[in-house]
Amino acid sequence: MSSSETDGTRGSKVAGEAAADERRVRTLEQLMTVGRQHSAVTVMFHSAIAAKQGLSATEEKTLDFLERRGPLTAKDLAELTGLAPASVTGLIDRMENKGFVYRVKHPTDKRRVLVELNREKIGELAGFFDDWVRDVVEACQEFSTDELETVVRFLAVMSERQRKAAARLSE
Template structure:
């Protein structure tokens, strides 16, 4: 092989270099799984604590997040997003409505359907928690380059999509 050619599998590197990369990747994946589990647990605890401050559970709080990001949704939409059964979504919306966080409104084009809409004033009570957390995130990200942050964004987008598909399979 000439110095500019590769064997097509190792990028011109020898078997020892490829083995080292394989071991490094295996260690990195193991660390990722460990840190991912820790992050998942602390995220659940974070959302449970934020929700509890408002008399909600984590599912209720995340449902409000869906409504804030996507606008008014039907119960069917909420069932698809949350992976909950339709009867569970009805109970969820009933609880959120009784606590003043949402209201049911007529669909603008199909009078047979109902939309679940946020009470923006009531949702504003959450703002103080998330504004402080957003400042912490921005501060923590100062040590990362734009390229590193873009990689994290890409990774989280892929993982979110995969996790959503897995939840859908579990709900079948």
């Protein structure tokens, strides 16, 4: 192979890497833009649902944690939400006053208290999500299972990073 052929091959490789780098930069910029848009509409959606029941978005999302994980301690809720313990106490007080949760004795450690959902009251929120669930299922039809698995992995990683960022802000 001549020197010019080697230089030409090397030049093509460098040009290809540069194009790949530019594509990645553009894609990351798009991801940041779309991520901000998604975050904003998610906050607005949950704020609207919360408002229908006289809740804050934080209260509504805390109820979601309790729905998915079962009864939790205030410490558990602080870790999950990234909120300071004093803020979690006020949060639980508000949700209890609105009838969405109960404080119950821990089954094995009488010094601890669990926060438990009022299933009857929480059932009132379920109807607000029915249309949204149908929309999500419909939208997912245009993606392959492999693509959806990538999205799931990405969202799991980003959720953990954001939870840690929220915890740092509460320190």
